[in-house]
Amino acid sequence: MDTRQDEIISDEEIEILQELMNIAFGKAAADLAEVIDIHVILSVPYIKILQATELLDYIKDEIKDYNNINIIEQKFWGKFKGDALLLFPSGAGKKLLAILEHEEDTTYESDPIDILERETLMEVGNILIGACIGKMAELLRDVVTYTPPRIIVENFPHNAIPGKQYDPNNTAVILKTVFRFDEGDVNGFLFFVTSHESIKWLGEALHKFMEQYE
Numbered sequence: 217m218d219t220r221q222d223e224i225i226s227d228e229e230i231e232i233l234q235e236l237m238n239i240a241f242g243k244a245a246a247d248l249a250e251v252i253d254i255h256v257i258l259s260v261p262y263i264k265i266l267q268a269t270e271l272l273d274y275i276k277d278e279i280k281d282y283n284n285i286n287i288i289e290q291k292f293w294g295k296f297k298g299d300a301l302l303l304f305p306s307g308a309g310k311k312l313l314a315i316l317e318h319e320e321d322t323t324y325e326s327d328p329i330d331i332l333e334r335e336t337l338m339e340v341g342n343i344l345i346g347a348c349i350g351k352m353a354e355l356l357r358d359v360v361t362y363t364p365p366r367i368i369v370e371n372f373p374h375n376a377i378p379g380k381q382y383d384p385n386n387t388a389v390i391l392k393t394v395f396r397f398d399e400g401d402v403n404g405f406l407f408f409v410t411s412h413e414s415i416k417w418l419g420e421a422l423h424k425f426m427e428q429y430e
Contacts (some may be wrong), residue, residue, distance in 0.1 A: 241348055245258060252340070252343070259395065275303075278392070278405060285305060288304075288345070290366075294353055294361065302405075302406050304404040308337065313333065344406060
């Protein structure tokens with residue numbers, strides 16, 4: 217672990233946070249299966265500490281194998297606050313629609329396909345992000361609110377996330393998982409990015425969470 221990361225959040229706190237994320241992601245997967253009958257498999261969460269100025273290059277490197285991407289972004293506010301970024305490769309909307317319809321070739325007469333794709337991606341993103349953040353907040357005794365999700369469609373990875381989006385004076389705590397949908401060849405990344413001002417509270421909340429089991 218690098219010096220900066222060690223100063224901000226300890227190895228013990230990272231282990232606790234990873235366990236909480238596992239619980240939260242399990243909740244998200246269950247919610248998605250219940251609401252729209254899609255089973256999602258999430259990888260073991262990965263945590264990394266970066267200066268905000270390094271964040272854009274980090275995300276670009278993570279998605280460098282995608283030609284085009286769709287991003288669902290949602291901000292969350294509470295003692296634990298930040299941005300959630302759900303990244304899908306281009307074409308994921310069509311595949312999700314096919315999974316939902318349980319058909320290989322689905323045609324739609326009333327709405328243009330791009331509108332249905334956007335709505336599907338937004339719905340999946342809203343459920344995954346809301347369930348993950350909501351469960352983490354519940355476990356850490358926080359209450360969060362959300363801005364409406366927004367979608368950035370069919371963008372090249374190097375253009376998708378504006379460089380001005382993150383304050384260079386902040387530290388970014390990245391919580392990342394890779395996910396795939398069991399019913400079809402659809403996968404992507406889920407990032408939660410929180411700033412330095414949330415870190416002190418987060419460390420204290422994680423220790424309070426563990427005290428109930430001691």
